Amino acid sequence: MSRHEDIHAEREREAKAALDRLASQTDTLGGSAFARMADKAVGHFTAEELGPEDKIELWGTRIGRVAGLIFAIGLVIYLVRVYVMQ
Incomplete structure (x- = not known):
């Protein structure tokens, strides 16, 4: 392989790795964002x-x-009934 082909192959590997990382982070963020938000609300x-300590x-x-x-x-229900559903 020539130097140009080596550089091209290396860039291609880096791009594929970056896309794989992005795909895994997107799944993690999108899939668990609702779960994290629900856990935070429950907490x-x-x-x-x-x-x-102090009951x-x-x-x-609570x-x-x-x-x-x-x-x-x-x-919210009152305001919707009074101002939206007239």
């Missing part, structure tokens, strides 16, 4: 960042976060 609403604070945080979610959903 937020269960207040897992607080730890089990009152833990349950108060109740407050769920109540906030319920309030936000109710507010």
Whole structure:
């Protein structure tokens, strides 16, 4: 093989490797993005960042976060009924 063919073959191998890495990262990001987002939401609403030391604070945080979610959903429903569905 000539030097030109060697350079071309090396570039082709690098391009194929880059495409393979991109394909594997895209599958990983796309496939597990929803799972990571769901895990993060569950962790937020269960207040897992607080730890089990103070049970009152833990349950108060959980109740407050769920109540906030319920309030936000109710507010969205109210606003849609009043301003969109007239």
